[in-house]
Amino acid sequence: MRLIMIMLVITLILSYPLGLIDIGVWAKVGVNIAKFLPELGVRWDLVGDALIASYETLIISLLGVSGGTLIAYILAPLASPLIVPPRVALVGRMTANAIRTVPAILWAILFVILVGPGPKAGALALIIYTSGYLAKFFYESLEAISREHYDSLRVIGLRGLPLAFALYSHAKRYIISNVLFMLEYNVRTATILGFVGAGGIGYYIMNYLGMLNYQATLTFVIFTLLLVVAIDLVSYIARLRV
Amino acid sequence: MPEPSAGHAVELNDVFFSYGSTRILSGVNLKVGYGEAIAIMGRSGVGKTTLLKIIAGILKPEKGYVRVLGCITNTGCFNSLRGRIAYIPQNLGLVEGESALYNVLLAKAPSKPLRFMAGLWGRDDLSEALEALRMVGLDGKAKSRVDRLSGGERQRVAIARAILQRAEILLADEPVSNLDLDTAEDIAKLMVGLKSKGLTIIAVMHDKWLTSKYFDKIYLLDGGILREAV
Ligand SMILES: Nc1ncnc2c1ncn2[C@@H]1O[C@H](COP(=O)(O)OP(=O)(O)OP(=O)(O)O)[C@@H](O)[C@H]1O
Ligand SMILES: [Mg+2]
Numbered sequence: 001m002r003l004i005m006i007m008l009v010i011t012l013i014l015s016y017p018l019g020l021i022d023i024g025v026w027a028k029v030g031v032n033i034a035k036f037l038p039e040l041g042v043r044w045d046l047v048g049d050a051l052i053a054s055y056e057t058l059i060i061s062l063l064g065v066s067g068g069t070l071i072a073y074i075l076a077p078l079a080s081p082l083i084v085p086p087r088v089a090l091v092g093r094m095t096a097n098a099i100r101t102v103p104a105i106l107w108a109i110l111f112v113i114l115v116g117p118g119p120k121a122g123a124l125a126l127i128i129y130t131s132g133y134l135a136k137f138f139y140e141s142l143e144a145i146s147r148e149h150y151d152s153l154r155v156i157g158l159r160g161l162p163l164a165f166a167l168y169s170h171a172k173r174y175i176i177s178n179v180l181f182m183l184e185y186n187v188r189t190a191t192i193l194g195f196v197g198a199g200g201i202g203y204y205i206m207n208y209l210g211m212l213n214y215q216a217t218l219t220f221v222i223f224t225l226l227l228v229v230a231i232d233l234v235s236y237i238a239r240l241r242v
Numbered sequence: 243m244p245e246p247s248a249g250h251a252v253e254l255n256d257v258f259f260s261y262g263s264t265r266i267l268s269g270v271n272l273k274v275g276y277g278e279a280i281a282i283m284g285r286s287g288v289g290k291t292t293l294l295k296i297i298a299g300i301l302k303p304e305k306g307y308v309r310v311l312g313c314i315t316n317t318g319c320f321n322s323l324r325g326r327i328a329y330i331p332q333n334l335g336l337v338e339g340e341s342a343l344y345n346v347l348l349a350k351a352p353s354k355p356l357r358f359m360a361g362l363w364g365r366d367d368l369s370e371a372l373e374a375l376r377m378v379g380l381d382g383k384a385k386s387r388v389d390r391l392s393g394g395e396r397q398r399v400a401i402a403r404a405i406l407q408r409a410e411i412l413l414a415d416e417p418v419s420n421l422d423l424d425t426a427e428d429i430a431k432l433m434v435g436l437k438s439k440g441l442t443i444i445a446v447m448h449d450k451w452l453t454s455k456y457f458d459k460i461y462l463l464d465g466g467i468l469r470e471a472v
Contacts, residue, residue, distance in 0.1 A: 146333065148331040148332065148333045148335055149331075149333070149335050149337075151295070151298070151300045151329065151331060151335070152329050152330065152331050152334075152335025153335065153348070154300070154324075155298050155299070155300065155324070155327055155328065155329040155413075156324070156325060156328070156348060156349060156351070156352060156403075156407060157324030157325035157352035158348075158351055158352050159352070160355075161355070161359065162351050162352065162355040162358055162359055165351075165358065165359045166337070166348060166351060166358075169337045169339075169340055169344070170337050170338070172339055172340075173339065
């Protein structure tokens with residue numbers, strides 16, 4: 001396949017200047033693994049902290065999804081020419097896209113500045129980011145609905161937000177699937193947000209890593225992975241049910 | 243409420259319509275009295291669906307005018323009619339994955355938007371919707387998802403929605419085309435029976451026998467012109 005050949009060439013050309021194609025680098029990786037492995041272990045005394053931090057991360061992620069979905073539900077119709085005049089839709093669309101352009105971590109930094117460090121900032125960052133992301137999916141789902149369905153709803157006399165809600169119900173599966181995707185995304189992102197002080201488990205990971213305390217770091221990393229796997233499982237089961 | 247004028251529920255006067263440079267309708271005239279049931283027939287692709295959409299106000303005539311319930315389409319008067327016209331497209335316009343009841347209750351969404359959006363219907367709304375379902379013979383299927391209903395049952399859901407809407411004009415695009423003969427006759431009978439509730443019915447039909455048995459008048463669309471068949 002041509003694509004594979006192109007990717008191979010790009011990989012080789014770009015990794016050389018980075019020093020990735022160098023036996024010395026890989027030898028050092030081996031030495032480091034050998035050095036750290038014996039030091040690894042779990043700090044059982046920190047499990048309580050890890051549980052609380054995981055819980056905080058979970059709350060941040062869930063709030064991000066619930067708040068973000070609510071905002072997107074209202075924002076998407078304002079970005080759809082099927083519901084509002086084209087000029088308004090353009091503004092709505094630009095708003096949704098602008099929100100999405102700013103990565104979640106930058107929103108987190110902004111909210112740490114605005115409301116101070118902690119889970120408040122993380123939750124607000126994810127609510128905003130999720131709303132921008134879902135708004136795009138939602139307005140696309142409105143537009144994907146067949147003209148006939150749209151017409152028959154218009155003739156009934158539906159306009160504005162109620163019309164959007166009726167159109168949403170045509171796209172229920174697609175919408176639920178994207179909300180679940182954002183849940184999976186948010187749990188991962190909420191972990192990182194702690195690095196900038198926006199609460200959750202990432203705060204501990206960064207601090208212990210900074211202290212070169214690998215056992216404590218590993219303890220929190222394990223809980224992060226457990227949380228991610230648990231959410232993916234919930235999401236998987238939910239998908240099977242819709 | 244606009245006054246019914248000139249004694250016609252629907253009136254088309256010299257209506258022209260084109261998609262781009264392709265002329266579909268070239269001077270269609272039609273008068274449908276209140277409480278009449280008329281059928282529109284014609285070969286595939288002649289513009290029957292297009293004509294129905296023009297009557298529903300979905301498409302604008304390029305020339306001529308359409309008057310429905312006393313209002314010229316695409317005017318403020320016509321926009322205030324919304325809800326008094328029911329349009330059942332060929333694909334029925336049902337929300338797949340939702341129940342028959344949900345689909346019927348959509349008729350009430352414009353007048354009760356908050357209840358609709360919250361999904362919290364009042365007892366009276368529900369009993370009215372169930373009554374509409376009973377009238378089309380679907381009382382036992384209120385909770386069934388419409389995508390799991392048969393073709394005839396789906397058509398009945400669409401009709402029940404029009405009933406709950408208290409529509410005065412029913413526009414139906416090939417309501418019986420994909421049904422077996424017996425079911426088709428049941429549906430035609432049911433639909434035309436709504437005349438007794440004061441409904442005016444305009445349906446695109448294919449079956450000559452069924453059409454002449456149940457409808458008051460039959461029109462043939464051909465070459466962009468509508469003429470009454472005899
Ligand atoms: N949106 C559109 N843009 C361009 N051409 C269209 C559009 N919709 C329909 N047409 C064309 O206009 C003609 C009339 O279409 P219409 O759907 O009204 O026919 P019909 O009589 O309902 O046919 P059928 O019996 O197959 O449903 C067809 O040739 C069709 O291809
Ligand atoms: Mg057609």
